[in-house]
Amino acid sequence: MNAGLLFATALASVGANKLRASLTLLGIVIGVSSVIAMMAVGRGAQVSVTSRISDLGTDLITVRPGAEALRFAFFGGGGNFDVLSLEDAFALKDDVFAPEVKLVAPENSFSGSASVGSENTFVSGVGVTAEYLDARNLTIASGRNISNVDVENISLVAVLGSETSETLYGQRDPIGSKIKISGREFTVIGVIESQEGTIFNPDSSVLVPITTAHYRINNGKGLVDSISVSSISVLASSEATVDEARLDISTVLRLRHELGADDDDDFLITTQQDTIETLEGTQGTFVILLGSIAGISLLVGGIGVMNIMLVSVTERTREIGIRRAVGAKRRDILLQFVTEAVLMTFGGGILGVLLGWAIAYFGNGATVDGDIIETVIETHIAVIALSVSVAVGLFFGIYPAVRAASLNPIEALRHE
Amino acid sequence: MITNTSTPVIELVGVTRQFQIGTHVVRALDGINLTIESGEMVAIIGPSGSGKSTLMNTLGCLDQPSSGSFILNGQDVSDLSDNQLAETRSRQLGFVFQSYNLLPRETALSNVELPLKYSGGYSGKDRRAAARIALDRVGLSDRYDHRPMQMSGGEQQRVGIARALVKNPELILADEPTGNLDTKSSGEVIEMLRSLNEDDGKTIVVVTHDPEVAEAMKRIIAFRDGRIVEDRAVTPNAITVQSPVGGAQ
Numbered sequence: 001m002n003a004g005l006l007f008a009t010a011l012a013s014v015g016a017n018k019l020r021a022s023l024t025l026l027g028i029v030i031g032v033s034s035v036i037a038m039m040a041v042g043r044g045a046q047v048s049v050t051s052r053i054s055d056l057g058t059d060l061i062t063v064r065p066g067a068e069a070l071r072f073a074f075f076g077g078g079g080n081f082d083v084l085s086l087e088d089a090f091a092l093k094d095d096v097f098a099p100e101v102k103l104v105a106p107e108n109s110f111s112g113s114a115s116v117g118s119e120n121t122f123v124s125g126v127g128v129t130a131e132y133l134d135a136r137n138l139t140i141a142s143g144r145n146i147s148n149v150d151v152e153n154i155s156l157v158a159v160l161g162s163e164t165s166e167t168l169y170g171q172r173d174p175i176g177s178k179i180k181i182s183g184r185e186f187t188v189i190g191v192i193e194s195q196e197g198t199i200f201n202p203d204s205s206v207l208v209p210i211t212t213a214h215y216r217i218n219n220g221k222g223l224v225d226s227i228s229v230s231s232i233s234v235l236a237s238s239e240a241t242v243d244e245a246r247l248d249i250s251t252v253l254r255l256r257h258e259l260g261a262d263d264d265d266d267f268l269i270t271t272q273q274d275t276i277e278t279l280e281g282t283q284g285t286f287v288i289l290l291g292s293i294a295g296i297s298l299l300v301g302g303i304g305v306m307n308i309m310l311v312s313v314t315e316r317t318r319e320i321g322i323r324r325a326v327g328a329k330r331r332d333i334l335l336q337f338v339t340e341a342v343l344m345t346f347g348g349g350i351l352g353v354l355l356g357w358a359i360a361y362f363g364n365g366a367t368v369d370g371d372i373i374e375t376v377i378e379t380h381i382a383v384i385a386l387s388v389s390v391a392v393g394l395f396f397g398i399y400p401a402v403r404a405a406s407l408n409p410i411e412a413l414r415h416e
Numbered sequence: 417m418i419t420n421t422s423t424p425v426i427e428l429v430g431v432t433r434q435f436q437i438g439t440h441v442v443r444a445l446d447g448i449n450l451t452i453e454s455g456e457m458v459a460i461i462g463p464s465g466s467g468k469s470t471l472m473n474t475l476g477c478l479d480q481p482s483s484g485s486f487i488l489n490g491q492d493v494s495d496l497s498d499n500q501l502a503e504t505r506s507r508q509l510g511f512v513f514q515s516y517n518l519l520p521r522e523t524a525l526s527n528v529e530l531p532l533k534y535s536g537g538y539s540g541k542d543r544r545a546a547a548r549i550a551l552d553r554v555g556l557s558d559r560y561d562h563r564p565m566q567m568s569g570g571e572q573q574r575v576g577i578a579r580a581l582v583k584n585p586e587l588i589l590a591d592e593p594t595g596n597l598d599t600k601s602s603g604e605v606i607e608m609l610r611s612l613n614e615d616d617g618k619t620i621v622v623v624t625h626d627p628e629v630a631e632a633m634k635r636i637i638a639f640r641d642g643r644i645v646e647d648r649a650v651t652p653n654a655i656t657v658q659s660p661v662g663g664a665q
Binding site for chain 1: 473476478479498499502503505506507511513517518519521522530531533534535536579
């Protein structure tokens with residue numbers, strides 16, 4: 001039997017029992033459409049995380065103390081020479097040793113409460129220099145940024161995140177007013193433009209000069225240069241020179257920390273690309289998990305196909321006998337039943353792709369529990385899902401078809 | 417059309433067929449020697465369990481002898497593979513069944529086309545043309561698009577005969593072709609088989625319980641316990657038995 005005839009015969013057989021075929025199809029439709037929809041949601045989450053990170057600029061490099069250094073600082077108690085210091089940060093701004101470094105913004109975090117009158121809120125505080133806003137791609141909405149004069153003078157001035165400002169001041173203008181942070185009185189000099197939706201949301205933070213954070217809030221001692229920093233944000237001279245800048249930073253810090261050739265870095269340099277890769281990896285696992293769950297429903301659909309095909313073979317034993325008697329080979333019978341199974345799963349696959357696509361399309365932008373769901377529909381997922389549905393038909397159709405083909409024609413003809 | 421060749425259509429030499437039922441061995445065919453020449457019209461009779469159905473399955477290439485050889489049109493088919501047997505069925509013989517064995521969902525035309533679908537080289541147009549010719553031959557020109565359920569038993573059996581004819585085989589095997597039919601339809605079917613034998617030169621082998629059907633053939637072979645117990649030619653005047661059957665309106 002040639003392919004066209006085989007297809008026509010299988011189509012007629014499947015079409016002869018429409019209700020049964022539709023129900024069988026439904027299993028595959030549900031399986032395939034859930035694969036498509038789940039993958040679209042998963043990939044959507046992945047892409048949105050990636051784009052949020054990219055919003056920060058891919059020329060951003062973050063330097064943090066290495067795990068060893070942190071442990072030393074906590075348990076060794078031997079001062080802070082192993083931890084990154086403000087002097088380390090200043091040293092990175094060096095045209096000779098670090099030509100590809102454009103901007104250096106050390107920071108020092110603290111946490112505490114901020115209060116204005118009776119209003120009180122918990123803030124994530126950051127001790128910064130004037131470069132911080134540029135490094136983090138932030139802008140001042142009103143007032144002014146912290147200047148390096150503020151840093152030198154250890155001024156009691158603060159720049160508020162938009163949410164902090166709103167919580168403490170409501171619609172009032174906070175510029176020039178007094179605010180208590182961890183028990184000390186500060187003057188508000190600026191408010192940061194809201195960055196809602198980005199991954200490093202500054203809206204609930206409070207920025208103060210790094211020196212103020214060290215001496216006034218954390219009650220630190222020592223010279224300015226020895227102030228330890230929790231991280232240094234560095235901008236490379238361009239997105240293309242991120243790797244060179246990374247090398248520059250490493251060179252400078254290794255020199256400063258007097259590390260030998262065999263010593264490991266006592267600091268950690270992370271580029272935005274690293275962050276994207278890590279997060280995409282995590283999200284990738286999530287996508288695979290979603291896909292697997294959906295895949296199981298496809299498997300269940302496949303078992304449904306096998307079940308129906310087995311019933312069909314039993315019911316049509318006599319038909320098989322007739323076909324064999326008029327010259328059909330075993331292979332003809334085998335192919336007919338496999339084709340019927342694949343026809344059902346392929347048909348279900350196509351409907352499933354359309355349905356899954358529709359779910360992803362109309363689900364894009366929907367809000368669930370306040371989170372906006374983004375979906376990304378990828379053609380290759382549809383192609384894979386369709387191929388898998390065909391493979392399911394082949395896999396689950398082959399056993400019933402072998403049973404059909406191996407029937408003895410004499411007994412098959414005698415079958416009532 | 418009939419050439420008096422030296423090659424018989426059917427030649428059985430020492431054919432046995434055994435079945436194992438539990439520990440019991442049943443000899444359905446017990447050393448059969450039989451030759452049927454081209455253009456013969458043979459009835460095979462015998463009680464149930466005499467081995468005539470097994471013989472029919474063997475002649476129809478649905479079954480193979482346990483020992484001995486079956487030579488069909490000069491070719492030994494005793495040791496053919498399953499695929500080769502299917503080829504042989506498709507090319508060399510047409511089968512007519514007691515219960516017609518038509519595909520219930522398909523039209524008469526489509527049922528008659530079926531054997532052509534399993535042998536390459538026919539376009540859809542060729543198939544339909546050949547099926548129409550076969551249906552015309554059995555007098556069903558006005559039933560092309562009828563489904564089995566819409567036809568009488570006699571008409572269904574004639575569709576069955578058309579299906580057996582469609583590839584124009586030399587040998588037609590009929591297993592109790594009138595078993596499910598009333599007297600009138602039986603007469604029509606027998607007349608059709610006679611016509612195929614006499615006008616088209618087909619070799620016809622019919623298995624039957626019905627003595628009237630047997631007497632309408634030209635040669636009768638009687639079976640009992642897997643052996644041939646009688647093999648005789650039918651005297652020409654026996655054909656007149658046919659007339660009252662055909663004429664009984």
